[in-house]
Amino acid sequence: MAVNLKQLAELLGLSQTTVSRALNGYPEVNAHTRRRVLEAVRATGYRPNRAAQRLATGKARSIGLVMPIASGIDSDIHFGEFLAGLAEEAVKHDFHFVINPSAPDDEEATFRRLAASGNVDAVFLAYMRANDPRISILKSLSIPFVVHGRSIGGPRDYPFVDIDNTRAFYDATKLLLQLGHQRIALINGPDYLAFSIRRRKGLMRALDEWGLRLDDSLVQYSEMTDEHGYRSMQRFLQQPDAPTAVLCSSTVLALGAVRAINQAGLVIGRDISLIAHDDVLPMLKPENFSVPLTTTRSSLRAAGARIAARLIGGILEQGDYPEQELWPAELIVRASTGATPGR
Structure with missing residues (x-):
């Protein structure tokens, strides 16, 4: 049976406040103590009460995604690979996803509802379009965000991870x-x-x-x-x-x-x-x-992990990341390229 916060604190010989602060990334908890707490969490199967955690920290420990849903929109293994990288990083920090389905013509309202709900601490954007209106929408809202990709035209001062x-x-x-x-x-x-x-x-x-x-x-x-x-x-x-x-x-x-x-x-x-x-x-x-x-x-999974690290680092006030990252793609020559026929 999983333990509660009080039992976990007694097991470690620490106060409940110290254990809670270690789990929530407070900088005043030293690395040794944080490591002890995390090892005990893994050993006991302790899961924090999210409602209490949110009340104590003001953070939902969740990342938001608006998922366009419409006839003709197919599932995409590329996006699945990106989400796998995002998920791997989120699990390390006990963060969740909140996925909001939305019709393509209702995305603005969906983003506004998601930001106002308090259910997420940050959001990310993907599948960027030319002159993408979602960037201006998110810049007008009081919620952190990172873009996977870049728009063409429109605002340029926004956080992104993209490949060249x-x-x-x-x-x-x-x-x-x-x-x-x-x-x-x-x-x-x-x-x-x-x-x-x-x-x-x-x-x-x-x-x-x-x-x-x-x-x-x-x-x-x-x-x-x-x-x-x-x-x-x-x-x-x-x-x-x-x-x-x-x-x-x-x-x-x-x-x-x-x-x-x-x-x-x-x-x-x-x-x-x-x-x-x-x-x-x-x-x-x-x-x-x-x-x-x-x-x-260029690895989509690595891009997903990087965006999650940036969002979570910003939420927990940890890490120092550049605002905009443009990754080079590596050209790898194999047997599928040769001289033009007759050359």
Whole structure:
């Protein structure tokens, strides 16, 4: 049977106040005492009374998320991986999630209700759009927040963790250009999302430096599923002047693209080159494809953990984090990229 706060304090020979302060991250509790308390919590299965904890500290120890719900919005393994990182960090500090479902046209009201409820100490935003109105909404509310990604246009003075999507796809395109490719296709995420816009921008910037222009017939936007990757690649291969290389915004899209390439009887890395963005999904490793994929790599789970650490650190007044973080993506060259055919 789990113990209560009084029994835990008696077991440790400490006052209930000291145990409570150790659990709630008060800086005046020394590291040795905090460690003893946490070890006892693990050993006894003690769970704090959240209502009492909130009364004592004024903190709910919860992070809020507004989840858009509507017909046509599919589940996304990428977001699941991000949440896994967020959850791993939250568990370390005994924080919870509060997920509020919302219709896309009711997000502003949902954020306002969530902030006013007192049920969360902070919120995070994801799936950033161009000129995303949610940033201005949250800046007007008295609740801390961190953004995963960046908007395009609008306010710039807000906390975020993002990867340099423009640079990632610029570097990937430059590699293909150096290998002689000029007909380069893009299988991208949804066209309204900021990361998709920036990845296209990176491709266009590299092409422009080589005196080339992006052929709009070689760009497909879609949800990032293997079926969409398959259909997009089929369309490209059916063109009279098919691309000799393709960029995919996810290894999930690449899974479908590879299927279409194989069905067409082409050899990846010889007849057509492929580069995918690798979010480091545990069930879909690029090195395990039939032809190991060249990738731009940045871990979604690490991003989730970082955002949780920043939010929790701000709530508990611990840690010193930069306001804005732009992470580089690593370009990893494998066998799926080769010289353009006939070169």
